[in-house]
Amino acid sequence: MTQNYNTYQLFQIFMTAPEIRQQFLDFFTSKGHHIVPSAPIVVKNDPTLLFTNAGMNQFKDYFLGNRAPAWKRVADTQKCLRVSGKHNDLEEVGIDTYHHTMFEMLGNWSFGDYFKKDAIAWSWELLTDIYKIPKDRLYVTVFEGDANENLPKDEEAYNFWKQHIAEDRILLGNKKDNFWEMGDTGPCGPCSEIHVDCRPDTERAQVDGAKLVNADDPQVIEIWNNVFMQFNRLKDKSLEPLPAQHVDTGMGFERLVRVMQGKSSNYDTDVFSGTIHSTEKLTGHLYGRTDSKQDVAFRVIADHIRAISFTIADGQLPSNTGAGYVIRRILRRAVRYYFSFLGQKKPLLHELVPVLAEQFATVFPELLQQADFVKKVIFEEENNFLRTLDSGIRRLEDIMKANAAKKTIDGPSAFELNDTYGFPFDLTQLIAGENGFSVDEEGFKVALKEQKDRSRAATELDMGDWTVLDDTPATKFIGYDLFGTETHVTKYRKIKAKGKEQYQLVLAQTPFYAESGGQVGDTGLLTFNGESVTVTDTKKENDLIVHFVDKLPTTITGTVIAVIDRDKRQHTALNHSATHLLHAALRQVLGTHVAQKGSLVNASYLRFDFSHFAKVTDEELAKIEDIVNEKIRANIPVMIRELPKEEAMKLGAMALFGEKYGDVVRVVVMDPAYSVELCGGTHITATGELGLFKFTSESAVAAGVRRIEAVTGNNALSFVNDELQQLKEVKATLKNPKELVKTIETLLSDKAALTKQLELIEKDILKQLSASLKEYIEPINGINFLGKIVDVRNADALKQLSANLKNVVDNHVLLLLANISGKASVSLMISDNLVAEKGLDAAKIIKEHVASLIKGGGGGQKSFASASGQEAGQLEQVISQVKAML
């Protein structure tokens, strides 16, 4: 990809990236749109999605009709992350100049408001009037229709475009390019793309740009897609018209900036130049815009640092599962590149966080707010992986040494390096190559595929189709006020996971709280016409509340009595309210940098993860516990209100990362001056119900993240009682000493001293014993033979004695025996020269001539062997037997 770095300028004006972004938002504000903030890049409550991968994600429920939108016209810039999919393989990013993991998607939406006419007119106006992109460089595509689907050409869109652009610039596209679907079912419709031809005039004169649209030319690129949702795809694959029509658009920000700034690479725009310059300074290498490995490394770093930083800022820490593992993989890929191609052996990425945070301070302020934290997390991850690489290299060197003759590394070895020791395959190839080794790539791939198949089989989730009984759009949650209700099933399906069959039920209304915000889902009973089935768990799927049951009732239609396990709910509520009190106390004692990083609330305890850089000291813990208990004794009433989000924030509510909120939020207040939180969970009515709050543990979960576990109510009381009981027993055992700790310390040091002394004495005894044993040595055929029964405590002492004697007597055959609590122990040591010269074999003698005599077994090496057995009365015979053999 030797780039002819583009110096031609498409436009008279030059706009910086922030200006381009702002112009977009201002333009749609002027068209009556409400500007909303980007949703978090990390997705919760949607099992089909780990990360936000398109601008429309946060509006999915509007299209599906599960929720009514607050505004009919909305625009924003959305942080998106894509690491897999047809056109987005992580391993491709950085190789070319335009693929990214994280990117910004500019979008405007109409929810049942304006449609094709305005969408088309405005997109044209923005691109040509505001951005001043020359009209003769633009092409648009329109859906050509599809006979199989019985869909006509999108004449509407075509005719609206005709009002703006010459007809020879309106191209027809097939279903693959110009018909957009959210999934296998659901809202969908034709779309219209806008493409820009960025080639120099000379090239444009030679080849018509229209021929290069959707033809993978790096200079003729799609920048904007306008989707017109007008159909609903049903399960039988047929389409029905939607009652309300929507507009969903997406314009890749990085691409737009590249076009506007006249660059041939996204990485040459001011979106990336800041981090690239910093990387140059830190590594001492210069970015040369070529396809050399070194330049790929620059692009990989510039891209990946964005993805990692924003995801961590949105609350997702690197980990070894799920979304956290994706982050870890991206980070490690960046490390791999600077390690291999920039000669950088020390952590680097974390140094780029401040640069990035400043760059996005006004668009995505969440990064600047947590820059220190994000930096620390990345630093620890980098260090960790560099250590892994280090030990992997040593292992690889061992493998190469072992295969020095073949000069190849086989597939299983390469896979083991990767799989077990986390050492990347491409690094194995690189280092092997440097040493003149080849690597069996096929074998590696086979092993990798085997592992993938194994994993897939283990997690295979067989989800049946929903059986819809009733078209009620969404479940009404009534569990804040009621613990039971009469309702009916609206739909259900069978699922199969790990060979276990389960059913999922959705009710018209439900008192069951679905797992969310750390609080576990409710359990309880559903009674159908006298037949009860147990609800084992309740979970959310977007806005759907799904009840898990092990079996279906015989008749599923008709009235259902739904009742939750009240006891469990009550205990869970105690712990949830306690979590709020704890959160506020933590901020009071440790500082306002404390932010929730995770939470678990169930009936038996609560767990709270939060950002904090040091171990919470015992004094701080005591202070926090005191504050919480004080608030409990004050018996503060818990107030719960539903408010517009802005009002809630004015009250001082702590917005939590990674939570998706509607426009009306639920606010939980325990003293407006103390704790105000946005929270969908269930709570008690006054803090006094908690009774008592006790910490059970404080620990670290990741760099800069601490974890506190605590109990409340009865659980707290029994926790304290158990501890007191133990203390009482310890005291009683020690005869109730005045100073308990001092007594134990004395005990321990006394014990250590005694043990030491005893060891010395035993050593001494053995020394004396071996000295006296020397007298019993008798010469037999030039061999110094010793055969003696000794009085020792264990078999090990026999070895020890032999070892002592071996140093003072040569030409020896040392046979020591002992009766150790009724059992026979024998050790036989023969000097090396006798083994060599006379062919004596201690192990053989022991096995063949001694073991049977003492009714036991034994073995060892030629120069030393031992045996033990049940018959201690035959020791003298053993001596004569061995003696006879010399």
Place this chain on the structure above:
RNA sequence: GGGGGAUUAGCUCAUCUGGUAGAGCGCAAGCAUGGCAUGUUUGAGGUGAUCGGUUCGAGUCCGAUAUCCUCCA
């Protein structure tokens, strides 16, 4: 969720198929040198993660638990 691996001296790690637990660094002391860098010698330091099993004998084999690493989903 499924696989693989690790846990041995203060730290980093050895110990081929079960048979007397070791090295390097660090620590302490001695010696050498005018002193230092350093060199050299000696020494201290181990419930071999925990619990159970097989065996005459387990750091080593088997099972469980805990913690950590790692790959895949």
